[in-house]
Amino acid sequence: MLRFLTDLPIRIIAWISDLLEITLRFFAGFLDRGNFEDSGHPVGLYRSLNRKLGQFFWFLAKLISYPIAGFFYRGKRRQAFLCSIPFCVLASSVMASCLLVAFNRERILNRYLARVQNAYSKQDGPKGVRAAMRWIGDTEYANADRKFLYSLVEIQNGNAGSAERILEGLSPRDSTGLGIAHFWKASQCVGKLEESNLGESQRIELLEDLDWHLERASGVRPEQIALLESMKAYWDGRLDEAESKYRKVFESDFSQSLGFAALLKRLGKDQERQAVLRTGAERMGEGLRSDPWNRAYRVQLASLYEALGEWGRAEQVNLEGYKIHRDQDSIDAYLASMERRAEAALKEPRDLREVAYCLVKFLRTSRAGPRVQDIMVRSLLRPQSELLELQKQLQQWLVEGLDLPMVHLSLSFCKGLSGDDTSRDWHLEQACRYEPSTLGLAQSLIVAMQEASKNQQQMHERMKRWQVLEGSIDPKKR
Amino acid sequence: MDKKITIGLLIAAVAMQTTAIGLMLKQIAFAGLSMDLALFFLAFALMVLTGMVTPFSRSSTDEHPIRARYLILFVSAAVGTCLLGVLSNDPVWVFRAAGLCFAALIALVAGFSTNRLFYLGLVLCMVPLSLWKTAPWVHSLAQWLASSFAGCLLDIYKVFYFAKGNVIGLVSTDFLQNESCSGLRLIYPMILLAIAYGCFNGYRFPRFLYLLCVLLFWAIVSQGAWIAVEAIMQDRQSTKVSYNSGTVSVILFASVTLLTWSGDQFFSAFFGPSSDKESETSIDAKKIELTNDKDISDSKVPWMVLWSMLVGIAFLGGWSIYKGQWAQGLNLRQYEAISAVESLKLESAVEGWKIGPATKSTESFSPVFRQTPDWKHWEWDLTPDQSREGSMKLRIDGIWIALPRPDWLWRWYGWKPDLVLSEDNGSFSFALKRSIVEEAYVVTKGVRVVGDSTLPGPVVQVSLVHESVRPITEKQRKEHKELHARGVEAIEKQLDFGAAIGDSIR
Numbered sequence: 001m002l003r004f005l006t007d008l009p010i011r012i013i014a015w016i017s018d019l020l021e022i023t024l025r026f027f028a029g030f031l032d033r034g035n036f037e038d039s040g041h042p043v044g045l046y047r048s049l050n051r052k053l054g055q056f057f058w059f060l061a062k063l064i065s066y067p068i069a070g071f072f073y074r075g076k077r078r079q080a081f082l083c084s085i086p087f088c089v090l091a092s093s094v095m096a097s098c099l100l101v102a103f104n105r106e107r108i109l110n111r112y113l114a115r116v117q118n119a120y121s122k123q124d125g126p127k128g129v130r131a132a133m134r135w136i137g138d139t140e141y142a143n144a145d146r147k148f149l150y151s152l153v154e155i156q157n158g159n160a161g162s163a164e165r166i167l168e169g170l171s172p173r174d175s176t177g178l179g180i181a182h183f184w185k186a187s188q189c190v191g192k193l194e195e196s197n198l199g200e201s202q203r204i205e206l207l208e209d210l211d212w213h214l215e216r217a218s219g220v221r222p223e224q225i226a227l228l229e230s231m232k233a234y235w236d237g238r239l240d241e242a243e244s245k246y247r248k249v250f251e252s253d254f255s256q257s258l259g260f261a262a263l264l265k266r267l268g269k270d271q272e273r274q275a276v277l278r279t280g281a282e283r284m285g286e287g288l289r290s291d292p293w294n295r296a297y298r299v300q301l302a303s304l305y306e307a308l309g310e311w312g313r314a315e316q317v318n319l320e321g322y323k324i325h326r327d328q329d330s331i332d333a334y335l336a337s338m339e340r341r342a343e344a345a346l347k348e349p350r351d352l353r354e355v356a357y358c359l360v361k362f363l364r365t366s367r368a369g370p371r372v373q374d375i376m377v378r379s380l381l382r383p384q385s386e387l388l389e390l391q392k393q394l395q396q397w398l399v400e401g402l403d404l405p406m407v408h409l410s411l412s413f414c415k416g417l418s419g420d421d422t423s424r425d426w427h428l429e430q431a432c433r434y435e436p437s438t439l440g441l442a443q444s445l446i447v448a449m450q451e452a453s454k455n456q457q458q459m460h461e462r463m464k465r466w467q468v469l470e471g472s473i474d475p476k477k478r
Numbered sequence: 479m480d481k482k483i484t485i486g487l488l489i490a491a492v493a494m495q496t497t498a499i500g501l502m503l504k505q506i507a508f509a510g511l512s513m514d515l516a517l518f519f520l521a522f523a524l525m526v527l528t529g530m531v532t533p534f535s536r537s538s539t540d541e542h543p544i545r546a547r548y549l550i551l552f553v554s555a556a557v558g559t560c561l562l563g564v565l566s567n568d569p570v571w572v573f574r575a576a577g578l579c580f581a582a583l584i585a586l587v588a589g590f591s592t593n594r595l596f597y598l599g600l601v602l603c604m605v606p607l608s609l610w611k612t613a614p615w616v617h618s619l620a621q622w623l624a625s626s627f628a629g630c631l632l633d634i635y636k637v638f639y640f641a642k643g644n645v646i647g648l649v650s651t652d653f654l655q656n657e658s659c660s661g662l663r664l665i666y667p668m669i670l671l672a673i674a675y676g677c678f679n680g681y682r683f684p685r686f687l688y689l690l691c692v693l694l695f696w697a698i699v700s701q702g703a704w705i706a707v708e709a710i711m712q713d714r715q716s717t718k719v720s721y722n723s724g725t726v727s728v729i730l731f732a733s734v735t736l737l738t739w740s741g742d743q744f745f746s747a748f749f750g751p752s753s754d755k756e757s758e759t760s761i762d763a764k765k766i767e768l769t770n771d772k773d774i775s776d777s778k779v780p781w782m783v784l785w786s787m788l789v790g791i792a793f794l795g796g797w798s799i800y801k802g803q804w805a806q807g808l809n810l811r812q813y814e815a816i817s818a819v820e821s822l823k824l825e826s827a828v829e830g831w832k833i834g835p836a837t838k839s840t841e842s843f844s845p846v847f848r849q850t851p852d853w854k855h856w857e858w859d860l861t862p863d864q865s866r867e868g869s870m871k872l873r874i875d876g877i878w879i880a881l882p883r884p885d886w887l888w889r890w891y892g893w894k895p896d897l898v899l900s901e902d903n904g905s906f907s908f909a910l911k912r913s914i915v916e917e918a919y920v921v922t923k924g925v926r927v928v929g930d931s932t933l934p935g936p937v938v939q940v941s942l943v944h945e946s947v948r949p950i951t952e953k954q955r956k957e958h959k960e961l962h963a964r965g966v967e968a969i970e971k972q973l974d975f976g977a978a979i980g981d982s983i984r
């Protein structure tokens with residue numbers, strides 16, 4: 001049955017030789033047309049074109065065989081051939097390198113894409129943007145996902161405007177766009193809805209926008225989309241639906257406690273809000289105990305304590321973070337929390353015990369910086385009765401043993417502004433005895449307070465007559 | 479007799495254009511292009527010498543005197559350029575027409591061939607090459623090709639880069655390779671050399687065209703290779719790597735010349751006869767062909783046409799002299815104009831904008847096609863007060879003898895025009911786009927350093943640029959134009975010292 005296989009190799013060889021012959025005949029036909037020995041005879045258009053084609057094939061054949069044929073030239077032509085070698089070799093290399101790059105274009109661009117991803121993960125925005133510039137203008141290569149990556153590195157590079165423009169381009173109103181860009185746009189709509197000065201028509205337009213983008217949002221966790229849906233329900237006036245949707249998210253993810261608490265506050269459910277915050281804080285605390293290096297948990301926990309008004313605990317969480325991380329981020333987190341605490345204390349009705357505490361803490365951490373000067377102005381340049389109350393609170397902190405040099409310094413300023421020059425100098429002396437460097441701090445703060453109290457004549461005069469000279473206080477004398 | 483009349487008329491045609499020639503030479507002297515001029519004279523002298531002196535005239539045996547029809551063709555080109563110059567008020571074209579006539583004159587007197595006439599004409603048209611308005615465009619295209627090739631090499635070498643139009647920047651550094659991407663270096667002497675070489679060898683037009691193409695190819699490739707080498711040296715270095723640009727230019731020049739010559743050898747080897755014997759036969763055949771080819775000298779009509787055209791050129795020259803078209807003098811030196819621009823003082827604040835010298839200017843370069851050796855770039859930042867959005871840059875570029883297209887600089891850095899260029903009282907305004915988020919709006923004007931505003935002359939380009947990530951609104955554009963007009967007015971007031979010095983530059 002398979003006997004025909006025995007002569008198959010011979011048949012294959014015969015087929016190949018036939019094919020070769022046909023090919024050669026075909027090309028020979030072309031080359032033959034280039035044989036223009038009969039060029040003197042007038043020819044028609046077709047014949048002329050045919051001849052040109054043949055000449056072109058001859059030219060190609062000559063060009064291809066040139067590297068070998070050249071060695072058989074003689075005389076001046078051979079000399080010219082040898083001199084043309086640098087030209088031929090280098091020109092071929094130039095062509096080859098261009099072709100190499102052209103054929104590997106996608107692979108090369110992928111290399112750049114990987115470089116952008118790498119820069120993004122290392123938060124090196126400028127480098128990421130520069131690497132992305134190689135492909136961002138290439139409409140074929142820069143698809144929506146890659147443009148989104150570009151927007152992320154632009155944010156890292158500090159160009160939020162560029163990033164926003166790209167995201168807007170990725171979340172159009174007339175075509176599909178990118179899910180995550182629609183999510184971004186939807187959250188932007190929610191943010192705009194929070195603004196109180198919106199007219200009714202604007203609100204309706206924003207709600208329509210929110211609806212459009214929310215329908216197309218994807219590429220994020222379902223909980224994140226559910227949050228926006230809940231907010232949409234809230235702005236649509238479906239309050240129960242908003243609460244139930246948010247509650248579902250909260251139950252599966254306790255990091256949403258703050259947002260849920262904010263919604264409950266809007267709905268006027270303060271008791272439930274407190275309960276949510278407490279539950280969230282407990283869960284976050286548990287999470288932080290199992291993973292103390294987790295910054296996100298720490299920030300969340302501190303914020304939850306702040307929302308509950310438990311500033312001491314929030315401070316403790318931030319201080320603990322500083323002890324663990326020992327970096328600028330943790331310092332910034334601590335100071336930002338303290339600032340919020342000071343703002344809360346300075347809000348009417350003022351909590352002067354807290355104000356005194358913040359003043360002392362800021363004097364310790366920020367020395368004579370603008371932050372301290374601002375708090376001193378807002379807490380000390382006040383009516384006499386309030387100043388006296390603040391002094392009482394500072395005295396109390398003195399008794400409780402809080403940072404003695406800074407409390408004495410604060411008291412010194414209080415006394416100075418209320419006109420009690422003897423106590424003022426005594427407190428400053430005490431502060432300097434505990435910590436001699438306090439003198440320099442006091443001098444710069446006095447200058448700042450003299451400048452700030454210009455609008456309050458009596459206090460300005462009191463500050464003006466306060467002169468602290470180097471060496472006027474003996475730190476050893478107790 | 480015909481020849482004598484033609485020579486006489488050619489002398490008259492050239493002589494009648496002396497005012498325009500003088501003006502052009504003064505412009506070249508003002509521009510300080512002495513090196514270019516010296517090279518040109520050298521190439522011209524070489525070509526005339528090789529035509530006249532026997533030991534050099536290798537191809538004289540193959541050559542035959544110019545025919546009237548070629549002279550007509552040549553002179554008609556001169557008539558065209560002369561008309562263009564007179565009508566467009568541009569002495570460069572008149573100068574070229576005079577150059578063509580002068581080439582014809584020399585060829586007739588010395589008995590040169592048509593081939594040599596072509597080369598002489600070409601060289602004489604090349605004199606004010608650097609003043610060509612097309613130079614930015616030509617350099618831009620060539621630089622783009624060179625930068626693209628440099629990109630290929632960098633990709634092969636795995637150095638990460640990006641391109642802003644014609645200029646390459648490295649991912650590892652935060653500045654652009656402005657210096658190496660500022661146009662094709664030494665292209666003028668290279669082209670002169672190619673013309674002289676073609677003339678010396680008596681190449682016909684197709685062969686010369688091939689030579690020119692090979693030269694441009696290697697000029698672009700070598701420039702690209704140098705950009706790549708510089709980028710490789712610069713990669714991962716935080717500060718700019720310094721090098722001697724003079725040495726680099728010499729190396730590039732030598733390699734381009736060598737490779738062009740090698741390319742010419744390729745032509746000889748590829749199309750040449752397969753043996754010396756065959757070569758001799760082909761020359762004989764050519765000689766026979768040449769002797770058989772007859773001139774049309776019997777008829778008077780071509781000569782009459784030629785003479786009437788020459789009379790026309792002479793008449794145009796006379797008309798220009800009568801009208802005083804090119805009569806203005808040039809009594810200003812370049813350094814005076816530069817010091818006038820350098821002594822410009824801008825106000826520190828204008829209507830809600832603070833003006834201060836630019837601290838970082840990435841898109842600024844000194845182009846190789848500049849028209850003065852002391853070409854400068856000044857830039858100021860306009861920072862808005864709280865009530866305004868965005869930031870602007872005021873920049874002054876120059877000095878130009880003939881200002882190129884108003885948007886040349888931005889096109890160089892890859893900006894694409896978004897709207898049509900619009901002109902309003904000499905100021906051009908246009909919107910630009912780049913990548914997917916960069917938008918810009920530019921208002922620019924060529925402000926004369928001195929004198930007469932009706933004629934081309936030394937100008938500085940004063941531009942107000944607003945870059946943004948959002949499209950610039952109509953209101954912003956209007957405000958932008960007003961601000962630019964105020965700035966230009968202030969600058970013009972300070973630069974208006976022409977009256978004190980005397981005549982204007984043209």
